[in-house]
Amino acid sequence: MKSLSLTLSALPQIEKFVFTSQDREIVRMWFPHLPVSSFRRLINYRNRDRLAAASRHRFLRWTALKGFAVADDLVAIKNSLRLIWFLRHHQIDIVHLNNGFRPAEALLAARLTGIPCVVHLRDFQRERVGTSSTRAVAFVIAVSDAVAQSVRDLKTGSLKVTTIHDPVDIERVESATVARDRIRDQCGISRDEIAVGIFGRVIPWKGQHVFARAMITAMRANKLLRAVIVGDESDGHRSYFDGIKRSIREAGVESAFVLVGYRPDVEEYYAAMDIVVHASVTPEPFGMVVPEAMAARRPIIAADAGGPREVIEHGTDGLLFPPGNVEALTREILTLAADATLRARMGAAGAAKAAARFGIASTADRVAAVYAAVMNSNRP
Numbered sequence: 001m002k003s004l005s006l007t008l009s010a011l012p013q014i015e016k017f018v019f020t021s022q023d024r025e026i027v028r029m030w031f032p033h034l035p036v037s038s039f040r041r042l043i044n045y046r047n048r049d050r051l052a053a054a055s056r057h058r059f060l061r062w063t064a065l066k067g068f069a070v071a072d073d074l075v076a077i078k079n080s081l082r083l084i085w086f087l088r089h090h091q092i093d094i095v096h097l098n099n100g101f102r103p104a105e106a107l108l109a110a111r112l113t114g115i116p117c118v119v120h121l122r123d124f125q126r127e128r129v130g131t132s133s134t135r136a137v138a139f140v141i142a143v144s145d146a147v148a149q150s151v152r153d154l155k156t157g158s159l160k161v162t163t164i165h166d167p168v169d170i171e172r173v174e175s176a177t178v179a180r181d182r183i184r185d186q187c188g189i190s191r192d193e194i195a196v197g198i199f200g201r202v203i204p205w206k207g208q209h210v211f212a213r214a215m216i217t218a219m220r221a222n223k224l225l226r227a228v229i230v231g232d233e234s235d236g237h238r239s240y241f242d243g244i245k246r247s248i249r250e251a252g253v254e255s256a257f258v259l260v261g262y263r264p265d266v267e268e269y270y271a272a273m274d275i276v277v278h279a280s281v282t283p284e285p286f287g288m289v290v291p292e293a294m295a296a297r298r299p300i301i302a303a304d305a306g307g308p309r310e311v312i313e314h315g316t317d318g319l320l321f322p323p324g325n326v327e328a329l330t331r332e333i334l335t336l337a338a339d340a341t342l343r344a345r346m347g348a349a350g351a352a353k354a355a356a357r358f359g360i361a362s363t364a365d366r367v368a369a370v371y372a373a374v375m376n377s378n379r380p
Contacts, residue, residue, distance in 0.1 A: 003143075003166035003288070004098050004120070005030040010364035014371070017090055019083065021103060037086060039079045039105070076105055083109040094118055094138075094374055101129050101137070110136040116374050123285045124150040134159060138374045141367070143286040144307035162370065165311075166286055167363035168354055169267075173295040176267035183272035187258045189226050194337045197228040197273040199266060199289045202241045206231075207279030207303065207324065212244050214279075214329040216251045222337050225256065230269050232262040270296035274343060275336050278302035281324040287311075290318070291358040294350030299343045301332045311357075317349035 001022075008016055008031075018036045020027050027036050083105050087095070095110045095117045097103075110117045116138035124147055140161040142148035148161045181191075189195050196218075198211045208229060215227040233241040248257050263269055270276065276293035278284070283306030290308050293300045294317065302308035304320035312318035319336070321328040336343050 001027065001030040001098070003122075004096075006167045006169055006360050007364050007367050008034075010360050011368055014368070017086075017092070019086060019106075039082065040075070076103075079103075079105040080108045080112075084113055087113050087115055094371055095136075096120065098122075100125070101133050104133070107133050107136055116377075118370060118374060121147050121151065123147070124283070125154060126150070128154045138377065139370050141370060145310055146283060146306045147285050162366075164363060164366045164370075165291070165307075165358060166288055167360040168288070168291045168295045168358040170295045170355060170359055173267045173270065173292060176265075176296070177271045179265075179268035180271040183268050187226075187228060187260065187272065189228075189258070189272070192224065193226050194222070194224050194274045195226050195228055195272060196275045196277060196333060196337070197230055197269060198277045198279060199230045199269070199292075201234045201237075202229065202231045202244070203234065203237045204240050205280060205282045207281045209240070209244055209247070210281060210324055210326055210329060211277050211279045212247055212257075213326045214277075214333060215257070216248070216253055217326070217330045218333045218337070219253055219256055221334055225333070225337055226258065227256060228258045228260065228269070228273065230260050230263055230266060234262075267292075267296065270298055273298050275333065276300050277329070277333070278308055279323075279329065280306075283323070284308055291354050294318070294347075295354035295358070297347035297351045299336055299346035300350060301329065301336070311353075313349075317346055317353050319346075 008014070016034050018027060018031050018034050020036065020038050021040060022038075024036055024038050027038075086092075087109055092115055095106055095115055097106055097117060097119045100121050100123060101107065101119055107117065115136070117136045119137050119140045121140055121142045137159060140151055140159055142151065142161055142163050143166055145163050148163045151159065151161050184191070184195065187195070196215060198208055200206050202208050208231075211229070212227070215225065219225045219227075245259070248254055260269065270293055276289065276298045278287055278289045278300060280287070280303050284303065286307035287302065290300055290302055290311050300312065300318040302312055302318060302320055303323040305323050309320065312320055314320045319332045321332050336346075
């Protein structure tokens with residue numbers, strides 16, 4: 001939502017409506033000036049998993065899931081009819097799906113009303129999309145070339161795919177630099193210590209365990225290193241985070257780790273770091289941490305796969321390491337920690353790249369061009 005809201009904020013000439021299945025208050029936080037309508041499904045991935053785990057009896061579990069699925073289908077039909085009315089009532093010209101080829105209600109409503117869809121793909125497309133789902137899709141916007149290639153690999157026929165990287169609010173990131181000393185004081189990090197941060201949801205594939213192990217080793221070689229984990233155990237991964245905390249405690253370096261949890265003012269924490277790490281163990285579709293850290297003039301060390309590989313030029317504006325390789329990550333951390341001049345040079349190069357490639361205005365112009373192409377092709 002953040003990326004789309006930044007993009008749409010730079011397109012005042014387009015009248016916008018938000019139709020969402022997410023919590024309205026969260027949506028209004030990102031789209032405070034837009035009309036928001038909502039719908040609900042009975043089953044999402046969270047309550048489906050909870051339902052499956054609630055009963056150990058296979059037949060009862062199967063029966064419950066099937067019953068909910070039928071009820072959910074009926075709700076989906078109701079949602080589709082409501083969305084058809086919404087599209088016609090507001091005379092919508094384009095439906096922009098913000099998270100892939102879903103919800104199914106939107107695809108169905110767009111097809112039945114003849115309104116073209118733009119699909120914003122923010123994750124790898126791992127399953128072939130049926131013709132019935134793509135019939136209304138006029139364009140696919142992929143957040144990276146890697147994501148775009150995942151669509152092409154499925155041989156989805158005539159789908160038009162283009163890559164538009166998500167934007168960074170560079171002005172907000174730059175204005176947060178004044179918070180550096182205040183945040184470091186809050187975290188108990190002195191001026192001469194070297195703060196290394198990892199940002200994002202604390203979930204297994206994001207690789208905080210790799211970061212923690214690398215930092216534990218690096219701290220034994222450089223006593224000035226301090227580790228900062230920004231993020232919380234969202235989506236129920238408490239046991240994963242507990243395991244990381246246990247490894248930190250057993251290594252006897254609790255005082256050198258700062259666990260700050262989720263922070264809405266994340267830009268201020270970028271400013272407080274000396275080095276930022278992106279450690280996903282599986283390919284990241286894009287990885288907003290990378291351009292955000294660049295905009296904050298912080299050298300970035302990232303897993304060499306997916307989106308980060310497209311953004312970072314190794315040795316110039318950041319460093320890349322094999323995903324999951326603790327030893328390689330440790331070496332790169334120690335390399336940057338030992339050389340303030342190198343950190344400053346990479347930070348400056350990254351900031352220049354962020355300004356040139358990830359500004360809100362340039363991203364909005366590219367999205368507007370997609371809209372124009374869709375409208376032109378849809379004219380009789």
